[in-house]
Amino acid sequence: MSPKPNLPDSIQLAHGSGGLMTRELLDEIVFTTFKNPYLEQKHDGAIVPLTGPVVISTDSFVVSPIFFRGGDIGELAVNGTVNDVAMCGGIPRYLSLGFIIEEGLLTTDFLKIVESIKRAADAAGVQVVTGDTKVVESGKGDKIFINTTGIGSPHPNGQIAMERIAEGDQILVSGPIAAHGMAILSEREGLEFESEIQSDTTNLNHLVDDLLKAFGGAIHLFRDPTRGGVSGVCSEIAQDSGRGVLLRETDFPIHHQVAAACEILGLDPLYVANEGILCAVVDGAVAPEVLAFMQAHPKGSGSACIGSIVPDHPGKVVMESSIGGKRIVTPLIGEQLPRIC
Amino acid sequence: MKYLTEYRNLEATQKVLEQIQKAVTRPWNIMEICGGQTHSLVRNGLLDLLPEGIQMIHGPGCPVCxxxxxxxxxxxxxxxxxxxxxxxxxxxRVPGSGLSLQEAKSKGGDLRILYSPLEAVRIARENPEREVVFFAVGFETTAPANALSVLQAEKEGLSNYSILVSHVLVPPAMEGILGDPFCAIDGFLGAGHVCAIMGYSQYHPIAAKYKIPIVITGFEPLDLAEGIYKAVLQLEKGEYRVENQYKRAVTEAGNLAAQKVIHQVFEIGDRQWRGIGSIPNSGYVLRPQYRGYDAAERFQLEEKGDTENGECMAGAILTGQKKPHECPHFGKKCTPRNPLGAPMVSSEGACAAYYHFASTT
Known part of the structure; x- marks a missing residue:
């Protein structure tokens, strides 16, 4: 049954036509949910106040399934973009929101996603100020795709730059790794396994804001290890800064269930996606203080120091294994695929 | 994680490494059969921690390769x-002569990546109008589940399910390697998971015939260190017998229920090994009464013969005659992204192990 008396049970092609049905869908669900003065301007876009340099980032979300343990595609679409703006040392303020809906999506599911977007935007302190809705024929999409663009201002204390990374810097992560990827995988067709693994999707802009307020220039770099995982971020750091990265396998925080699921499926948690943790490269002298601050923060209670910037092996990431051996860590090539035995 | 973390323990592993150091009086070449063991050796940095004289030679136990x-x-x-x-x-991602499966998928092919062949049976049940084929590759480890899928399809009366079989066996491959007059291998680490299914009684004649120690070994760093230690002790004493390091998973008789399923569906037959060639009686083929489930027969597929890329020295890699970095194309013309051959792509391939994890200097 439709959650709104004026709307049918499922989304139809005409909801993307730009005509009356589009109007009904927007009025009944989108405008009522996101109600704010910028949307009420009813322009083709939004005119928003912002002074000085602008931080901008865009991302598209195509996750399947659209609802998963610990979140949904709507929440992900907000947090993902908010976090990208924050990782540049920005304070995100406004979001654009584009939907590509496959006809047949249940209206209740669409409403659930929109409400989830609203909750996530409120939690992050950003406003949805403009958007777009398109509907494609059945079979031409995968239920719903979402694109968001985030706009904000640079943090006054932020000096985030790859060039600032120096020998002796420490690499911190703000929580246990690999939860999001394993939560999604555990619900994929053909791979379903019973677990209580939850996606870690959350906003990180408040953590970034608080860290920059407290430590400013001592923080040299933020990155969120989404697709490609922590290894992807560390490889970028090594390659782009030209410095050596040394990681310690035993220092990685990881939930017991996530670690076990990775073992069973033959996946390396270093390559598995995260959606609610950040990597920070910080000045070695204040790293213990920064770590303690993160661990006391509601968005960083599981923080840990996982490695450091070293003079050896410039441009490469090396990991010390649990038995004291060393190996090189390469970025993910293609998709990480399950092993045969 | 019980049965894992204690086998990744720093102190315990170091202790065994010290014992190996004390026991070794001369160089030894030891081959680990299984690609999973190769990856663990390289991934955990164990190769660099072994005494100089111990050379690990990487074996053919990568089913994909x-x-x-x-x-x-x-x-x-x-x-x-x-x-x-x-x-x-x-x-x-393994290259074919034209496309890989992944490339065929991007051109519109319907490829499903699964963990269990029983999932493929489910897909066949749910898509009665479509033909469903499971690509049944692997050593003795994957054979029981693949055989079970055939029995399950038979039980359900599914006429749209078949398997494309390329099953290979470890003991004939070991004999193939040992029979080479240039073989320089002094001892074997047996493939733990293969033996968990098959047991290890069939290895006694090989140890005796070729006077070579065979230590059935697990996959964690402590397992591997212990396996190497046991092999070294035998070698130093001039002994050659089958020993079982991987007692928590392997018994002499193996998993009898799994073996029964295998033998019900499969019989021994000749097999082609990529990079190595044909080895007699080295694999499984479907028994005559199950030929209806053989995709090659059902679709009357014609094998075109070996079309291997001449630049890939997979054969030398798989038989341990060459190390991956001794190939002129390693990391240059041949990378996991643009592989010349299978050992560079498979998660158990020696070349992939070296590319991803090795050469920290």
């Missing part, structure tokens, strides 16, 4: 004919 290229071509042909092709994830 030894699956003939023509089988991949046949799988691609099936996808082009509209079949739902189900496969373990490892296979999908």
């Amino acid at each position: 030894v699956t003939p290229m023509e089988l991949i071509d046949l799988a691609v042909t099936l996808m082009e004919r509209g079949v739902i092709l189900c496969s373990f994830g490892d296979m999908v």
Whole structure:
């Protein structure tokens, strides 16, 4: 049954036509949910106040399934973009929101996603100020795709730059790794396994804001290890800064269930996606203080120091294994695929 | 994680490494059979921690690497004919003579990556109008589940399910390597998971005939260190017998229920090994009464013969005659992204292990 008396049970092609049905869908669900003065301007876009340099980032979300343990595609679409703006040392303020809906999506599911977007935007302190809705024929999409663009201002204390990374810097992560990827995988067709693994999707802009307020220039770099995982971020750091990265396998925080699921499926948690943790490269002298601050923060209670910037092996990431051996860590090539035995 | 963390313990592993150091009086070449063992050795940095004289030679136990290229071509042909092709994830990036499975998928083929062949049976049940084929590759480890899928399809009366079989066996491959007059291998680490299924009684004659120690070994760093230690002790004393390091998973008789399922569905037959060639009685083929489930017969697929890329020295890699970095194309013309051969793509391939994890200097 439709959650709104004026709307049918499922989304139809005409909801993307730009005509009356589009109007009904927007009025009944989108405008009522996101109600704010910028949307009420009813322009083709939004005119928003912002002074000085602008931080901008865009991302598209195509996750399947659209609802998963610990979140949904709507929440992900907000947090993902908010976090990208924050990782540049920005304070995100406004979001654009584009939907590509496959006809047949249940209206209740669409409403659930929109409400989830609203909750996530409120939690992050950003406003949805403009958007777009398109509907494609059945079979031409995968239920719903979402694109968001985030706009904000640079943090006054932020000096985030790859060039600032120096020998002796420490690499911190703000929580246990690999939860999001394993939560999604555990619900994929053909791979379903019973677990209580939850996606870690959350906003990180408040953590970034608080860290920059407290430590400013001592923080040299933020990155969120989404697709490609922590290894992807560390490889970028090594390659782009030209410095050596040394990681310690035993220092990685990881939930017991996530670690076990990775073992069973033959996946390396270093390559598995995260959606609610950040990597920070910080000045070695204040790293213990920064770590303690993160661990006391509601968005960083599981923080840990996982490695450091070293003079050896410039441009490469090396990991010390649990038995004291060393190996090189390469970025993910293609998709990480399950092993045969 | 019980049965894992204690086998990744720093102190325990170091203690065994010290014992190896004390026991060694001369160089020894030890081959680990299984690609999973190769990866663990390299991934954990164990190779650099072994005494200098201990040379680990990487064996042929990578099922993906030894699956003939023509089988991949046949799988691609099936996808082009509209079949739902189900496969373990490892296979999908391995180059065929034309396309890999992944490339065939991007051109519209229906490829499903699965963990269990029983999932493929489910897909067949749910898609009665489509033909569903499972790409049944692997050593003795994957054979029971693949055999079980045939029995399950038979039980359910599914007429749209079949398997494309490329099953290979460890003991004939070991004999193939040992029979080479240039073979310089002094001892073996037996493949723990293969023996968990098959037991290890069939290895006694090999140890006796070739006067070579065979230590059935697990996959964690402590397992591998212990396996190497046991092999070294035998070698130093001039002994040659089968020993079982991996007692928590392997018994002499193995998993009898799994063996029963295998023998019900499969019989021993000749097999082509990619990069190595034909080895008599080295694999499984479907028994005559189950030939109806043989995708190659059902779709009258014609094997085109070996079309291997001449630049790939997979054969020398798989038989331990060359190390991956001794190949002139390693890391240059041949990378996991643009592989010349299977050992660079498979998660158990020696070249992939070296590319991803090794050479920290």
